[in-house]
Amino acid sequence: MVTIAEVARQAGVSPSTVSYVLSRKRSISEDTRRKVEAAIDALGYHPHAGARALASNRSNILALMVPLRSDMYVPVIMEIAMAVTTEAREYDQDVLLLTKDEGTGGVRRIAGSGIADAIICMDVELDDDRIPVLRETSTPAVLIGLPADTDNLTCVDLDFDATGAACVDHLADLGHKEIALIGESEAVYRRHTGFAARTLTGFQRRAAERGLRAVHRTCEGTYESTAGVLARIFEERPGTTGFIVQNESAITPLLSLLRLSGRAVPEDTSVVAICPDQVALQSSPRLTSVSIPAQEMGRQAVRHAMAQLDGNHHHTLTLLPPHLTTRESSAAVAGG
Amino acid sequence: MVTIAEVARQAGVSPSTVSYVLSRKRSISEDTRRKVEAAIDALGYHPHAGARALASNRSNILALMVPLRSDMYVPVIMEIAMAVTTEAREYDQDVLLLTKDEGTGGVRRIAGSGIADAIICMDVELDDDRIPVLRETSTPAVLIGLPADTDNLTCVDLDFDATGAACVDHLADLGHKEIALIGESEAVYRRHTGFAARTLTGFQRRAAERGLRAVHRTCEGTYESTAGVLARIFEERPGTTGFIVQNESAITPLLSLLRLSGRAVPEDTSVVAICPDQVALQSSPRLTSVSIPAQEMGRQAVRHAMAQLDGNHHHTLTLLPPHLTTRESSAAVAGG
DNA sequence: GAATGATATCGAAGCGCTTCGATTCCGGTT
DNA sequence: AACCGGAATCGAAGCGCTTCGATATCATTC
Numbered sequence: 001m002v003t004i005a006e007v008a009r010q011a012g013v014s015p016s017t018v019s020y021v022l023s024r025k026r027s028i029s030e031d032t033r034r035k036v037e038a039a040i041d042a043l044g045y046h047p048h049a050g051a052r053a054l055a056s057n058r059s060n061i062l063a064l065m066v067p068l069r070s071d072m073y074v075p076v077i078m079e080i081a082m083a084v085t086t087e088a089r090e091y092d093q094d095v096l097l098l099t100k101d102e103g104t105g106g107v108r109r110i111a112g113s114g115i116a117d118a119i120i121c122m123d124v125e126l127d128d129d130r131i132p133v134l135r136e137t138s139t140p141a142v143l144i145g146l147p148a149d150t151d152n153l154t155c156v157d158l159d160f161d162a163t164g165a166a167c168v169d170h171l172a173d174l175g176h177k178e179i180a181l182i183g184e185s186e187a188v189y190r191r192h193t194g195f196a197a198r199t200l201t202g203f204q205r206r207a208a209e210r211g212l213r214a215v216h217r218t219c220e221g222t223y224e225s226t227a228g229v230l231a232r233i234f235e236e237r238p239g240t241t242g243f244i245v246q247n248e249s250a251i252t253p254l255l256s257l258l259r260l261s262g263r264a265v266p267e268d269t270s271v272v273a274i275c276p277d278q279v280a281l282q283s284s285p286r287l288t289s290v291s292i293p294a295q296e297m298g299r300q301a302v303r304h305a306m307a308q309l310d311g312n313h314h315h316t317l318t319l320l321p322p323h324l325t326t327r328e329s330s331a332a333v334a335g336g
Numbered sequence: 337m338v339t340i341a342e343v344a345r346q347a348g349v350s351p352s353t354v355s356y357v358l359s360r361k362r363s364i365s366e367d368t369r370r371k372v373e374a375a376i377d378a379l380g381y382h383p384h385a386g387a388r389a390l391a392s393n394r395s396n397i398l399a400l401m402v403p404l405r406s407d408m409y410v411p412v413i414m415e416i417a418m419a420v421t422t423e424a425r426e427y428d429q430d431v432l433l434l435t436k437d438e439g440t441g442g443v444r445r446i447a448g449s450g451i452a453d454a455i456i457c458m459d460v461e462l463d464d465d466r467i468p469v470l471r472e473t474s475t476p477a478v479l480i481g482l483p484a485d486t487d488n489l490t491c492v493d494l495d496f497d498a499t500g501a502a503c504v505d506h507l508a509d510l511g512h513k514e515i516a517l518i519g520e521s522e523a524v525y526r527r528h529t530g531f532a533a534r535t536l537t538g539f540q541r542r543a544a545e546r547g548l549r550a551v552h553r554t555c556e557g558t559y560e561s562t563a564g565v566l567a568r569i570f571e572e573r574p575g576t577t578g579f580i581v582q583n584e585s586a587i588t589p590l591l592s593l594l595r596l597s598g599r600a601v602p603e604d605t606s607v608v609a610i611c612p613d614q615v616a617l618q619s620s621p622r623l624t625s626v627s628i629p630a631q632e633m634g635r636q637a638v639r640h641a642m643a644q645l646d647g648n649h650h651h652t653l654t655l656l657p658p659h660l661t662t663r664e665s666s667a668a669v670a671g672g
Numbered sequence: 673g674a675a676t677g678a679t680a681t682c683g684a685a686g687c688g689c690t691t692c693g694a695t696t697c698c699g700g701t702t
Numbered sequence: 703a704a705c706c707g708g709a710a711t712c713g714a715a716g717c718g719c720t721t722c723g724a725t726a727t728c729a730t731t732c
Contacts, residue, residue, distance in 0.1 A: 086435060
């Protein structure tokens with residue numbers, strides 16, 4: 001283990017000078033800087049993380065709390081985690097991986113032990129129990145997702161309201177008059193992250209604005225459930241020609257069922273998905289979709305965390321605008 | 337920030353006593369222990385991670401290096417990462433997430449800064465450049481995957497040789513006489529992790545032992561490539577009735593192509609996959625498969641890392657035995 | 673040419689913990 | 703009654719770094 005003292009000796013300066021070369025907190029002559037940097041390279045010096053954390057009260061670590069086992073959206077979670085890690089390195093920060101099942105105890109541990117400078121929480125629920133702890137310990141934090149009460153919180157998420165609206169617009173522009181939103185399961189709308197509810201709001205508002213007839217159905221995502229939902233939709237609204245799907249597992253059933261019922265996509269029926277690009281590209285036909293901007297969310301989360309650490313307490317809600325990519329599953333309504 | 341001194345004051349003992357209560361390195365009277373623990377609870381004390389690392393030369397952090405963007409096997413990587421994190425907590429360790437693209441510099445940084453006690457490396461290549469650095473810095477490390485030279489290294493991986501053999505056995509037991517292995521792309525066999533080559537070895541050996549005619553083909557995984565491979569196989573060996581697939585992206589094409597060519601699975605042709613359970617279950621028909629034991633690999637990696645830190649330098653290769661699960665894609669050969 | 677203000681560097685204190693003697697207080701031996 | 707060894711506790715040193723004065727040097731200014 002090479003210490004700052006050894007570097008100082010090798011460079012012929014005092015340890016504090018080496019520290020200032022590294023931190024740039026005081027001016028250092030060009031000459032000294034070169035000598036110190038040469039010594040650092042020669043010895044392969046890396047500051048001891050613990051010592052640095054102890055003395056400076058900064059660990060240069062960001063904690064990232066991810067859901068332990070969410071069969072939903074694993075690739076999205078992974079993408080966010082990787083984006084956070086990569087972006088963090090830009091700020092010379094490392095990332096500590098925590099699982100959400102550590103719960104409030106995990107947050108307390110991080111806050112109390114000074115092992116991380118800030119926490120980034122994923123999979124935020126409407127009434128997330130980590131939030132009170134975050135407030136109480138006043139730990140710098142960024143949430144990926146929107147809780148019910150965002151007072152004094154920094155959050156990053158896709159603007160699901162605008163997403164719902166964008167999907168409606170896309171279908172409306174193509175001449176569709178009757179559309180349906182196939183959403184997540186009932187439970188998700190209550191308990192969970194609220195993204196589903198926000199999508200629904202945007203969907204309904206914009207449909208009203210554009211004069212479309214619009215229905216919404218929750219869906220468990222199984223083949224059977226999707227079949228039931230679809231049957232009811234066509235029963236009530238036989239003229240439905242546009243579908244918006246916000247339920248990864250319902251996509252494949254929906255496409256098969258439409259095919260089976262003799263409705264060609266996109267000739268007879270258009271489908272717009274809200275899902276990761278990967279999923280949209282794997283489907284056949286490839287889906288027109290609004291993607292989940294995982295990378296951008298990860299990056300923004302880190303930036304907001306760093307801003308908080310730098311004392312710029314903006315406490316903003318950052319809602320990323322949706323981007324709809326037109327692919328093969330949507331087209332102008334027949335005779336439209 | 338509550339310190340050990342405050343706990344000591346509250347409990348009416350000296351700081352060192354509190355430390356010994358926590359570390360159990362010296363005997364403490366039952367009475368004192370209770371008082372100290374009460375004080376800890378009352379104050380919500382958590383030892384300062386940096387201070388502890390500095391004084392004890394142990395950070396209680398495990399570094400985990402994951403591939404940054406591997407479109408292959410994202411769920412497996414995620415599962416391993418989660419298993420590592422969960423298991424690490426059992427040993428009171430935290431996990432620091434690094435991306436493989438930090439390369440040898442990343443390893444040097446971890447080794448030099450004492451930020452982690454050990455490194456767990458995923459996505460190990462045959463001739464991985466991180467290995468020399470690991471040796472040179474003598475950093476405790478566990479590799480998930482097998483490099484070419486495993487001298488003095490601790491590695492954990494699925495026993496792919498036995499996996500190849502197990503797939504052959506399964507097909508042989510069902511009466512198949514001519515089988516084919518559809519593998520990864522050419523490049524993977526050379527450059528990469530060697531798991532492909534090991535599977536091939538086991539496949540060929542066992543096929544010979546059981547007197548089966550066996551062919552092996554590399555495959556890029558696209559629909560076109562899979563079609564070409566399949567055509568060549570049936571041209572050379574029209575009697576082929578059993579397929580082993582070790583290429584996630586070739587699975588769907590293979591199944592469609594077999595269906596198109598009028599070969600029913602499993603009535604006419606059996607398919608055995610080497611893939612995560614998730615993939616095997618999503619396919620239709622659900623695939624007989626050898627799963628990738630992601631959880632177990634993660635858990636074992638942590639255990640070996642901890643063993644090294646405790647001075648039990650076993651430096652073992654841990655090859656996990658394959659488990660083949662029979663599902664709907666394999667059956668006794670017609671008339672067998 | 674003495675006072676002034678930057679600029680560059682040093683020295684020492686201190687961050688919160690662990691750990692190594694040293695010390696105290698026992699009951700049990702001789 | 704003096705001694706011993708073990709159990710329980712304390713005190714202080716020190717881990718490697720940052721940071722805050724203090725100091726030294728030098729170019730400006732009147």
